[in-house]
Amino acid sequence: MSSMLQWMDAELRQLEDKSQLRSLTSASSLVDGFLSNQTQKLINLASNHYLGLDLQLSEETLKRLTEQAKAWGTQVGLGSTSSRLVVGSDPAFMEFEQVFAAFKGTESCLLFGSGFMANSGVIPALVGRHDVVFSDRLNHASIVDGINLSRAEHIRYRHRDLDQLEQQLKQVNPAKRKLIVTDTIFSMDGSLAPLKDLVTLKERYGAMLMVDEAHSGGVYGTNGEGLTHELGLTSQVDIQMGTFSKAYGCYGAYIAGDEVLRKYLINKARSFIYTTALPPLIVLAIHDNWLQAQRDSWRRHTLISQAAWFREQLKLAGFNIGESECQIVPLIVGANEITVALSQRLQQLGVAAVAIRPPTVPEGSARIRFSLTASITHTQLQLAVDHIKKAGAELGII
Template identity: 50%
Template sequence: MEWMEQELAALADKALERQLRDSAPIAGRPGFIIRDGQELLDLSSNDYLGLAQHPAIIEAMRTALAADGAGSGASRLVTGNRPPYRKLEQALASWQGTDAALVAANGYMANTGVISALVGRGDAVFSDRLNHASIVDGITLSRADHARYRHNDLEHLRHLLDKHRGARRKLIVTDTIFSMDGDQALLPELVALKEQYGAMLMVDEAHSGGIYGTRGEGLCHALGIQNDIDVHMGTFSKAFGVYGAYVSGSRTLIRWLINKARPFIYSTALPPAVVAGISQALQLVQTEHGRRQRLLAAGLKFRSALQDAGFQVGEGNSPIVPVIIGDNGLALAFSAALQASGIAAVAIRPPTVPEGTARIRFSLSAAHSDDALQDAARHIRSLGIEMGVLKQ
């Protein structure tokens, strides 16, 4: 297996090798973690609403664990389909305003399962170039033609739709908020194109669910186009603070996925305690509006502070605030310097992002106080000057 050592050495030379680093939450202090014995302001987590340590969620999971055991024991099509699943899916469908919903193990499995169930050979999928890896892998598994359009480039998408007019089925799929850039898809325009070309439209609300909409339904609801979406996917591992994913849409869609989505069919069901935690989180997401308000306001202030300091910062109004560094090694060094100053912020490098765009991806939480974020912005600016990322 020497070839592995050689390939890993090549990755290390390019500052691209990934390594695991232990971190632990601090009980009672959401928004902070312990790493290498140091308490850090956590600006890397996707716990957007600060729910991961919510006592009501923890208690719901503890109660379910005692009552229903540690695991479901089988796939949902065998003996793993516990009654709480149906109750959760009914609540999800009501929340989304759709006929039905289906819970999946996680967002990766939901995307790969849905896409490969909807399209196959002879079909075409039109995917934004910055879509999440799970979308890309789902298209690959489907064996459909993969037509990647330039990020938010509607004319390029139109050209590809024209080119693939003869495809048996056409599916446009996009993130709503792009995970590494924090900007939004042009959703109303995508709806118009899908109607013009007779395509299906699938959206991934992983980084917008819980954050946008009057009850946290997501960006599609905030824009008033939810009824124009054919396949709506979201996750419970980010704003919900738990784990898992869902798909919502028509009853026909959900029946089809139960029969054709291989990750759903052949995977053991989520543990009952996780389902209980999701159900409790869904109630909190819909009712604790102040968390959304604090999060979005904090994102705008933090983004503005880094832009005013002179950093190259991605546009948008989401809690994802990327600072483009460019060089892989410099991004790693900047991340290490941030940790030394008490801030956990991870360097994101290719292939997760395009070559030459290595970055620090800051991700905010409603658990962060204004004072903590203001102090962080000052530290980030000082380190930027010290390390040559910023020019005085």
């Protein structure tokens, strides 16, 4: 074994000893609330397509998308051939960006390849080595990487701790450029950011505010516009980022805000400039799924009421679900080994639910992350709750 493979192997063994080794799982989400892993059909409490939108392009959809593209005289292949700044800006982009900005209530919108690319490219475009970023400790890894890439001073505040954030803001030279950045729904906890208070603080201390609506887009707001919109804060939040990879069951991401911001990012965000544009077919599919999400408002309502019922059942059974208030429901166990055992036992019983361990979550807080979708029937969910209680009791968690 070469020396490189030796140190890699040693590090992997260390992870295995701590029950932290990750591996790929082969599974497909089905439209009926199940997940198929080749050998089994499991109740799907592991996917992020919260609205349960069809994950496959039906022949009919594909035909419609193809016709739309042909009408523009553009290609419909999978490659978009170049960056959008070269020749990759198919009309599908501009058309969708305009209607989506109107939906969000912002002047403009700009599509990015993925949520990770948006966060890791936009933050370094906004701040540099002389600036400061204030970030909730539980923010997503793509935000953390964006901050690290920016080389700005990185100040983390305790999860949703506004007092600590205010103390930190006070201590920074008022002349410095400041950015507060937060998830709106925290992806491993299902807790909600105190957006109204963050707006107050950003105004008081002259900071910019960027929010990540990855998990709230499609779910919160009258038509799924997101948490910012639901709280009436659209004009006070400077930068809204969101994804099409979760509730909208597709791929890609956006930044919504003022027109100047859009122009600025086209010129400064490296993950927008130096990358091949999303395939136009994907943009058409995003557009289509977004329209369907609005037509099927029952999906949002079903999701919200099922999630409230599910959280209540787990609490009544004595599980620790932390501060969850939405469709992401953690079952916090603590030790890695028991969490993995719980995930495996649930799989035996017919429930797909993923064990999340450090470093994704803080040490000692390993958990099962349940995520609900509108496709799951109440009967499936009831059965899942029974299985979770049974497995929890067997493993001494309740």
